[in-house]
Structure formats: C-alpha cells, structure tokens
Amino acid sequence: MGYVLSRKDLILQLVISPPRADPITPGVEAPLNGVPGLGAGECAQNLGWALLLLVYLGVVTPTGIVMRMFGKDLLGRRIDRARRSYWAPHGGSRPREDYFRQS
Numbered sequence: 001m002g003y004v005l006s007r008k009d010l011i012l013q014l015v016i017s018p019p020r021a022d023p024i025t026p027g028v029e030a031p032l033n034g035v036p037g038l039g040a041g042e043c044a045q046n047l048g049w050a051l052l053l054l055v056y057l058g059v060v061t062p063t064g065i066v067m068r069m070f071g072k073d074l075l076g077r078r079i080d081r082a083r084r085s086y087w088a089p090h091g092g093s094r095p096r097e098d099y100f101r102q103s
Contacts, residue, residue, distance in 0.1 A: 067074070076086075
C-alpha cells in the first residue's frame with residue numbers, strides 16, 4: 001500500500017517544488033531535477049558562499065594569525081593597566097566655513 005497525500009500535503013508539495021515542463025523531452029525527468037540546490041540561482045549562490053569562505057580562510061584568517069604573532073593590535077583592544085583612561089583626544093573644532101564648502 002502506497003502513501004496517500006492529503007490535500008494539505010499535496011498543496012504544500014506543489015508550492016515547494018512546482019512541476020517542471022521540459023519542452024525537449026516531455027515526460028522524462030532530469031535525474032537531478034528534484035535535488036535542492038542544483039538550479040542556476042542556487043548554484044550561483046552556493047558558489048558565492050564558497051568563494052567567500054575561501055577568501056576568508058585564505059586571506060583574512062592567515063593575516064590575523066600573522067598579526068597576532070607579531071603583536072600588532074590595530075584596533076587598540078589590548079588592555080593597558082598603566083593607562084588612566086582610554087579616551088582619545090579630540091582633534092579640535094573645524095572652522096565653520098568648512099561645513100558650508102561642499103565641493
């Protein structure tokens with residue numbers, strides 16, 4: 001005895017994966033047609049994520065490791081117990097004319 005879909009399950013199935021018509025070979029399904037993530041948009045999105053992961057793991061992570069090895073702290077996040085305050089001095093006010101010069 002096979003599985004019988006209820007009306008709700010059938011509608012949900014049609015919404016999730018609508019039927020596809022193949023004009024060249026009607027009635028013959030492509031072998032990977034129902035596999036999610038293999039459409040053109042999904043492939044492009046997956047490729048984008050893969051390239052982003054490669055750049056992160058190949059550039060950003062090694063750069064961070066090398067900077068830690070040499071003791072660089074570009075953001076100034078290291079705690080300095082000798083400092084009284086972490087407030088940065090302000091560079092001073094700009095002349096009022098600078099705000100009206102837009103070019």
